[in-house]
Amino acid sequence: MNTAPAPHLNPAQQRMIDHGVLDSGFSTVLQMPTGSGKTWLAREAIRSSLSRGFRAVYLSPLRALADELSTSWTSVFPDSPVGVFTGDYGKPGKALPVSYFDARVMIMTPERLDACTRAWRSHWAWIPEVDWLVVDELHLLGDGQRGARLEGTISRFRRLNPFCRVLGLSATLGNRGQLADWLDGVELGSDWRQVPLEWKVVRYRKPDEKPGLLATEVTRIRDAGGQSLVFVQSRRRCEHLAKWLRDQGLQADHHHAGLTHDSRRKVEWGFRESATQVLVATGTLEMGINLPARQVILYDLQGFDGQGFTPLAVNTVWQRAGRAGRPGLDPVGEAVLFAPSWEKSADRYALGRFEPIISGLTEPQAMAEQILAEVHSGLARTTDQLERVFHSSLAAFQGKTLKIRRMVTEMLDAGMLREEERETRVILHATPLGRIACRHQLRPATVLHLRRLLEGKAALTDFDLLLACASAPDCELVLPMDFEDLENLAEELTRQTSRLLADPGHNHLSIGDKRLLAALKTCIVLWRWTVLGDEEMVAEEDGIYPFEISRLIESMDRLLLASASIQKLIDTPRLPEGVEPPVMDKQPKSASLLRIELLRQKVLNGIDGPAASLTLIDGIGSAWARKLSAGGIPDLAALARSSVETLTALPGLSAKRATKWISEASSADLQVPPPVDAPRVPTFPPDEDMPVDPYRLRRALDLKVAGYGRNRWSVAGGSEPRLVQLEGGVFSCNCPDHAKGRDCKHLIAVRLHRKDPELCRLVASFRFGQMPSHPYLDLFLLWFQR
Template sequence: MPNQNLFPPQQDVIEQGLLEKETHCLLNMATGSGKTFLAEIAIEKCLQRGFRAVYLTPLKALADEKYTSWLQRFKGYTVGLFTGDINLSNKSKKHRNYLDSQIYIMTPERLDACLRNWRTHWSWIPEIDLVVIDEFHLLGDKNRGPRLEGSITRLMRLNPFARILGLSATLANVKELADWLQGLHYVSKWRQIPLKKKTVRFSNPKDKFPLLIEEVTSCLDRGGKSLIFANSRSRAQTLAQSFKDIGLKAKHHHAGLNRDERKETEDAFRFGDTQVLVATSTLEMGLNLPARQVIVYDSYAFDGIGFTDLPVWSYMQRAGRAGRPGLDTEGEVVLFLPKWIGSIDKYINEECEPINSSLSISKAMAEQILVELFGGYSRTREDLIEGFLPLTLYYHQNPNANINKDINTLFLADMITIEKEEEDNSLKQQDILKPTKLGRLAVKLMFTPSSVKLIKEHYVKIDQFYYFDLLLLAALTEDCNPILRANYEDLDPLMEIVLSTPSCLLDYSLEKLKKLSDEYPSTLRILAAIKMAAICHSLVNNNSKTELALLFDIYEADIDMLKNNVVRLLDGMSAIFNALDPSDEDTEESSDDTLEISSSQLCKRLSSMLYYEIDSEGVYLTEIDGIGGKLAKELIGHGYSTISIVAQSRSEDLAKIPRIGTKLAKKINVSAQALLATEQDFEYIEQRLSPVVTQVKLHTANICPYRLRRSMELRLRGHDGNMYYVTGGSEDHRVVSGANGFICDCKDYEQGQSHCKHVLTVKRFIGDKLICNMLKNITEDKKHSLRDTLPSLWFSVPKPDQASKEVTYG
């Protein structure tokens, strides 16, 4: 008999016994149809049988939310939270150790770390009966998907009895994915609150906001709230402010806000009087934040390189937020599209993109091969080809896949080596593949092999590292995140920094730099790395995050994320340097009896400087017990600038410094004296250079360099007679050719810029001689030093004949 408290798909899943079958299962159900509730039932049954359960979520915010609610939901059981932000040495109940927990709330990366070091976690891994993977479509993400896929294959071998329960609303090829797992699948499009879909077409981008106001006010007049998705932070903020200007209570939400700010904004919309919330993709997954109306204001998304059509799966995730259970009889989904876009059936019919394995990317596959060998999951080339590869989704989708090239790449990178081993009952020898010291470090540090190779090649070829070089090297690695792209407006402050900063790499030309390693990224990525290194370098030279956020038009939360990641990278680089030359760990005497600091030590020192946001003088004081970054700054401010001065001071004098009492003063004094007795009070301090002001003249002809450069990222969607459709930016625009020249419908043209980036794009396409000649002369300067030619790097884009390819539309 049907349970009146269950939704129809929940009833189906339970009646079919899918939660209790001893096999894997994928639930492809619409947002709001009760997937999480089914997962909770499965977890409860698992716990009742005396086993452990793992819940994976890609979002740390959702992990926190689940931890809080499940403390009540699963009373009597121990719930542990394990994400990248958690320090397991913390003894609070929230940060339980692995053995104590019965429910493990994790990010996929945390599970990956456990499975890489499975011997350390063998006390609990065999007792796992259920692994719930929320947002299972993460498997197709080119950045995070490969590690999740690799983790699934390793878990199935370590514990073949553990069942996977995958949850998603956007698995277009769910049967294929279930077949890969040799499991079952269930599909339902039922929603508790039905959706009413609407498309708003506009002829001119300047018409969008008035049309948006009409849609929003219509919803608000009927007692609803509106959740709007925009494709950039700046647009989200601008739209929110525009709503405030007309008297509505609006807020914005994006990754530039810190966690507390995002939580405050979410609560204000969920429980408070905020009527309109404008968000980026931060709210399209995971968090339970429904609204009567969802508006997909921008039909383009930034993919890390440029703007492309919004994926259907992303549209579906956003649309799934529409409709509030218990408050709305239907949810409204409004999609904004320009009139010249042809068919929109893929959005209306929810023709979602299939999930494809990202292990097709050689670098991703190489990392998984290295993890296999490190963990002993595979030992030989045959094991990898016949044992590991067939377990992957990549092989399931590509039965002719060959990974020999990826294995050989690891040999060439000195990540793996061969050991001969005789088989037990035969004289035949087999080649055992073993990770080298570098390979083992890559796995332990969770660095990609390409990052380690890049670091190694710089260590071997660079005679002396300065602080900026180490920061730049960290920012150049694949593992650096977030990537803060350099904008045209960043060039002036960047030039000021690089011209006065000691650096070996900045004195290299672009051509010479790229010869250091074949792992070097694109020129624009190098420019972004210089920007990120400059931000970190400024942090350790007494510049505040507030000042830097204003200078580079970014958010303090971005700087925090960058800082934390670079600290991790510097610590790893120190270990890699030491592995390459163990003697590098020790301070050595040079021939002239001056004390030198090793590259490994320099990395450690810089890591501490960045962690505490303190300069090279003050960081030495943090080695004293009880002294952190803030107290070190206090000591310096009161004249205690070195360990020797602190050691020779009286405790009574130290106690007079704010925040240092009598007890701490004695502890500090004793610790400083001990340090002084065992170490020389050596300080490595770099002197700033005297900048030579240079001005780089980019081009003439009264064409704005910024607009010309931006036009090189755009392309034509198509044209109809004298009407051209320009795409590739945050919005499509129309350019009309007439007797008096070109007319564009963008705001820039309206404000008097006759050579806006869209007009320049069309001129490139039609072969305008002036523009094409200018483009021929705009190339990155590969011959002179980076510090002298920085602005030219910003013009590193495809050549004109490559950039103006026409694409069809409709």
């Protein structure tokens, strides 16, 4: 074999070609640093398959990257249609650019391929023709939210098409050999970088020194003609730090998931064109989008994991640091880590000892979802078959114990599965409830949660329905609560009617207190959206981002659709096994179902009041509903009574459409449900009569205190590690809050650590885990629960 480097290949790519990545016939796990040409190798593998008449699937974890890739690859493969399949396409108003049948190169999100494997019979025309399944960012197999679904998707696809090869790509895998063995393939790795990476740790004594140190670092790079990419832990810090840098005379901008799609693209363009010297970003830029810089700074080495702040994984740090160094422009790339002077663990990151990717399939709800997907798809119909399927999972390959039979029994008891005896075998089937979970790609726990609340004796109000969805495990965006929001939330809740919250002594939602508060805030934001219909205005009033509202609407639409399907099941009479339903005319929709359908239209269109009922008509959105209301047709009933002449007097409305709308409005299926009689939510503002600030006391309970010499303590678990000292009987802390003369959460944490009697008695008085006995929804006590 000729091993001389080809003129257009870098050494890493040449090594992969020499090892036969493109034509070995085996699945391959490929680990190469960011920017070393993994995507090019995947593209050439796909080109080889296309030349032999096959198709290829490329999984991208980000919708934006999928769009970007499909645009560029359309010109790369002019004779092979390139299709993009994400949640942004294939729905009313936005058809697929290229159909599944016509696409030869299929760029998808993992979630879309998951849906295809669950409904594989509808996709059988193309699944057997796929030669390469490229999985970009393979390390997402270890992601707590998406990992188990990705594992199940890959597993199902390989069983549907056993001749398909998997090409897994990543820059950070601590166990690539194990992953390759699981895929029955080979592994190849390279440490070669076109631009060498140099590591540096910048030490600070006090966190308020960090901005000045950052300005020094990025100014040095700017003066040398380079750009800096700065990673921080939160969106607010991202914005504030970018503004601070601009105030220092630097051309700085910010990038995070709260920005709209167009805003992010504008920011990315400005950085690529060197119009921006410093880009401050959250982890949204950790993978996918190609934005190299001479210098990458990790301003924060802690990240929020949903419960508290924990040190960043080595994998995460290298995913971010790997963007340092622009090929052809920079002799070296700089990775700069900011760490406190007393914290020495930052030095370990430069060693690049990546954490192993561990399967998340052992989590019970993840396992339940995958069992249901296997049964519903028909790829496993008995418990024995399920055991064989999961015996080949990554979890089992890693030696994890998977209690399949116990989980099947639990799902039978929960009504998600049913058994059918056939001769010598017991066949498993997904029940109608289980099919809803599969169709909407929801965890069984979400469907059971919604069914339990919808089956309650009392009818649910609109706010109750929102709360049921916002408290479900699959609500993809839940807005966090701060202590300062409690009083305003209490006031907002008094405007709502609810049956679920009528008895504060009973948690009907069966969720944790902090999760309940977050769900309440989420519902208030959605309610305000239906009233105002203006994302910018709602975002400003509630201190969030317009893009977050868009995400909430998308998530709520999915959950309300599932709720409607569940309600239809509840409304259907249950007959004994083997009894055929009587032949009868189509049953009218129940009031409960109509309320769900009407609420969904309110959420989708940002409209409330009587005019919202008009959006039940296909083709009437918020704009037409408001136009009709202004024209003297305030609701659905008025539309049904209208004449074609009255409607066509409105500008832009044809006689054909007017006739159709009047006909649909007169349908028995479209009735406005009567309002639900429910009490107002009982709340009261928080009681702040405490010896220390309640917000700081609550935060102190989650911090970790460790001795650091005599009368010195290191306090971790917050956004920054802090140092607390006791000198002359007086505590001090190096945080900005203490510098303002306050008893900060770090001092309080140390006092609790030292068993301060007053604070220990106060904490004991909160009766953690117990519901309040008074007839109010005590938001303060909910917030204080651990």
